[in-house]
Amino acid sequence: MKKHRILSCAVCLSMALSTLSASVFALSFNDVDNDPTVAWAKDSITQMTEAGYIKGYEEGTFKPYRAISKIECLLLMSRMLGVEEEEYADFTANAKAMYGTTVAKYNTTYPDELCFLLYMGILTESDLVDYASTANANTELLRYQAAMLMAKLMGADSEAKAFSVSPATYADDAKIPSSAKPYVEYVTEEGIMNGMDKDANGNPQFSPTTSLTRAQMATLLARMIDKLDKMTYTGTIDTLDLNNDVIAIDRNGDVSERNVNDDTVARQDGKSIQLNTLAEGSEIAAVEINGHIQLIEVVSEGSGSVSDKKGTVVYALISSLTESADGQRITLADSEDSSNNATYTAASNCTYTINGTKGNFSSLKKNDFVKATISGGKIVAISVEDTDLTISGTLTEVEFDEDDHVYLYVEDSEGDEQQYVVSSKGATVTRDGSSAEYRELSAGDKVTMELYKGKITKVKATSSTESFTGVLSEIVIATQPSVTILIDGKAENFKLRSDARILISGEEATIYDLRPNITVSGTLDSSEIRTLMASSVSTNEKGEVTGTVTGINTSYKVITVEDSNGNSQSIYYNTKTTFLKSSGDTTTAKSIEKGATVSITGAENNGIFEATIIIVK
Template identity: 25%
Template sequence: MKVKRLLSSLLALAMVLTATVLPASAATTFPDIQTHWAKSYIEAMTAAGMFKGYEDGNFKPENQLTTAEALALCARTVGLDSSTTMDISVDYFPTLKTLLNNEQNWFYQEFSICLATGILTSSDLKSLYQTGALTKPIEKEDLAIYLVRAMQLGPMADRLTSYPLTFDDASSIAADAKPSVYLLHVYGIVEGDEFNDFSPKLNVTRAVMATMLTRAIAYMQAHGTSPDLPEYTDYAFRQGVISSAIETNGVIQLSLSSDLSGAAIGTVTLPANVTIYENNMETTSSALKSGRHARVCLDSTGTPFAVRVSSELEVFTATVNGIDGKNVAVTADGTGRILTMDRFTQVQVGSKTTGDASIVDAGANYTTAVCKLDDQGRLVAIQFTGGTSTVEGILSSYTRTSTSAASATVQLIGFDGVTRTYTIPSGATTTVDGLVDPLSSTLKDSYVILRLLDEDNTVQSVSVDTKSNYVQGVIKSVDSSDETITITRLSNDRNATYDVTSAAVITYDGETTRLRDLDKNDFVTILLNESDDATMIQAYPSSTTTEGTISERTFGSGTDTTITFVVTQKDGTMVSFKVDLSDPPVVERDDEDSTVDKLRVGDEVEFTVRYGEVTRIEAITQNVNLTGTVERIIQEKSGYTLELTLSDGTKASYAVDNSVSVTQNNKEMTLSSLKPGYKLGLAVNGDQVVAIEIQQAVNTGNKVSGTILYVDYAEDIIYLRATTDTGSEEMVTVSVPSTAVILSASTGKSLILRDLDTGSVIEVNGAYSGTIFQATVILLQ
């Protein structure tokens, strides 16, 4: 951290400040202070470089200070090192140039510190400049406010609700200055005169300023004051609400819980030499009390070197009025406030997404926010609700889901190559090329932006751009000398080469990069101009992983040998993956080798996509959380309704989709195999059955029929899209041993396995052996 102790750094700091100083040896040569009451204070501050004398060799202690001069001295009182001072000056120069209209140049550096450390706000400085107050003598009560802020006690003054003053002229002190005057008096910075007056309207002289500064700096040094400037520190940190602090032989085990969720986030070991701060002043471990907020500062090795402690966080719900950069304008209890998100601020958008200020979308139109502030007034955490976020991609499919023309399901191929599925509700606004127009399948391959409600990812609006020409695919090669890129296009699996314009915007995983830094097999989305030249390239890693739960499984039709899995992620987003049975990925289920046909709705999965294709699937089956006996089975169009007597004697009824996983002894069974009297274990999520385990009884059905999805001639396996009694479809793995008879149903002629192909309709007689249906006779329809 770029903060040093105060008095020892002031001489060095003075060398980089705009104001010049006399040598320390000249501090005692001022002839006009030798009998002055403030002689010792003046000498201390001139030795520290806070003041300079006049050209005639005098100090002139009774000369009045302007507001600008007093603010400059307050800025130096903070005690920042030269590096931090310079960083702050550079950052705030544009703001000051605008606020001061290029005037007051000699105080730019000090005014920058005033803004960065909270001595002044931008509106304070603007008002002082526009009213001419900067060049007028400063009154004592105004100085009290600025000096308290420079001492890092401003937030404490703001929180005071009682500040009894014993000065005889206390009633003449401005209301907003009284808390600051009270603190300065309590801490021995100011005293009453011979009449016990504070004299709030008195213009501050150089002697009075030297006295107050000397006492203030001594107080800060004695209490180890250390400013906390988030944007000018780079240490790692952990923070949260203190659950417990257990000290043993000087070492403290500090347990923290999340400021956002309240969940436990772990324990941090604080070494005996850790420095603990409260109100920016050193304190003891007694400050580490349950319910308080703590930020643990970590060095480069991950060892805590300091802890910043706050009292319990101030929590309030506010209406969000607008967001400008990191500043959030809110209204709470009828009062407007500006809150700033810094690098320590924890942010939650909607009910699930968490991160820092970078996840906040200024255009999301958040309606409310739960704000959590520490005792320094810093925004520790903010939870936005009612807002929206955007996703973009290329439309790969459109399916109407009801009789309503506006109700549909769309699939977007994201710029990262992942296909995601979204349901478009009937109330969503849809525009095509800026005009209100319904979605249709003719918009396939168009660029689409969806705006989603953060709370549940409900689509609020759809914007389609058919004018822009986007292509997607996997990089085959890059020629940086000719400025060309060759990709294998996702739409047709053909290679295409594009010239890249000199002004093309190129990014990799969201970061700006160069064409020559893109790698073979990276997934890219390219925007082409009218000449089919690339004007934008967004590239992402060739390998991505997606975690979630299988919520849907559909089979290809006709000669299509693919299965599409829809995976629902934790935030509710649905991602689609196509798996080709002719070239299946590696599948691991419950830590054992498995195959694609064993994957079922309800399985927790991780899909790995490499070079645009699914290469690995890891699955975990759902755990049983209910047991019962089947009393009745009712066939429905889309599956079954199971009526059961649960193990506790209660009755229950569940609608079960045909895609739900059914197993016995870790072997796959069919849903149609269930019979009354069977004892089942159910994995239930809410009111939805996601998996069934048969604990007693085995189905011995001897016939399946359906359409061939794919024939693996090497393994003598048929993947069959079987039709159940209710008209729904299941995937059945049929083993064809050498003893099986294959016949043409129309001619009776004997056939071999290679006479069967994708799309053929067959009837298979045989019996289940666990997960596999063993064929004895196959009839080709």
């Protein structure tokens, strides 16, 4: 496993935020200075442009009323957190190494910034679906979404999610999505966002589905500058008191207690670990936000208790044991290939278990079959095991390498994942009582495996079947294709089985015929899709689609329309599509606004509805 260490020197990464604007030297904008309707935001615009967070355009304008896109907001958030600052450069490098492949599925233009937000624990991968995917990145950021992102930026996602007031602050509370209501109340309480206007009775309204403008974003950033207190430092863990959410850290002889919370992320070798697996004496690099540690990166492990430590588990035979002034060293060898071996130093606090009882280094013998836990390049726990083992858990992945090895990744009841390798002599595999091939196994299967000297000799898998209905939001065409589906407002990512069946309007189709923003249903085989069904766009007797525009993505050339029955439908257009106003004048796709009523004429083509004429009423 690659060790991602915090380096002593750093390189500042300077990324141009080209989607926001081109860089200019003048910090005075004629469309701000000469527009009295923007006076309320002028000071914030000046402050944020001078700080370099948000910039103007080459012609000397700021375009204060232009809407901010979702991806632009994420880029600004990463800048606020230090993605371009020299002292955070190593975090950025580690983030890209850890999440580069993940981010590539969503947005390849700004990998550093998105990896950084994931690594810091500010965003989750489901957030990338909502804000950075092809279908969503360039859509306008709505005010309720801005409220959620600002809470996350403060490292207060858990706190905001649980926040509540009664009665609701805003008269249009019913228009705020239920999942966003606590966030809106939280940012209001913190003075980050407030109402837009008042209703007829003089009560404040939040206007949750109104797009956030550049002027409003500048104001938000200015408020966040005052609220966002961040710093990074290195030190050594002195003591842990997680019952009281406190870690004492020694920074060059100065020991101070630092707070952690539910949003704190701890990492070792780039991967997320539980806070309770941290050890006293560990060297760390930390990032603090608003008085709590947001990120702890373990640089080297300390000598604290390792009884609860996590690490890489290896089943092997002891090939040799040596002890010298340099320490106690154990060579572990593959039970089926003695040339495949590695030598490790035993940690000073390594725990030894011999036939279920406590032992020591001298209790080990050559050719003992052992289970070794390796962390930080050292053996931190080792136990002598029976050569015959039975392992049960949930299958998460089946992997094949170029040398014809087969690996099964299995998650135990505590959520810990372990890799197991199939014996070179092969293994018997059954699924739901019938003989099966490895490729027929599916993530989510419940498995019971028999192992001999650490190698799988028998696999018994049990599948589960589940139905689903949702909105298709992302399609990833790769060696292992997958789709992301919004089910009850939550983004769920599913792999497609190699034999998955796709139907559009009852006709056989392929993954290439699918498009985002259509309603789909189907069945899961464990956690992988076996069948995926989509309906065609419903039209009237004239072949027309009529409804209200709920979304438009000019990059993907798709308009989402809701009909009178509340059904959401995706309409695609191309260079041959004609756009007309009801007056007969021509118009363009960019001129179509949400809420507009449209009448669309077109036809089905390979499972999608392509418009030939779009009339905006």
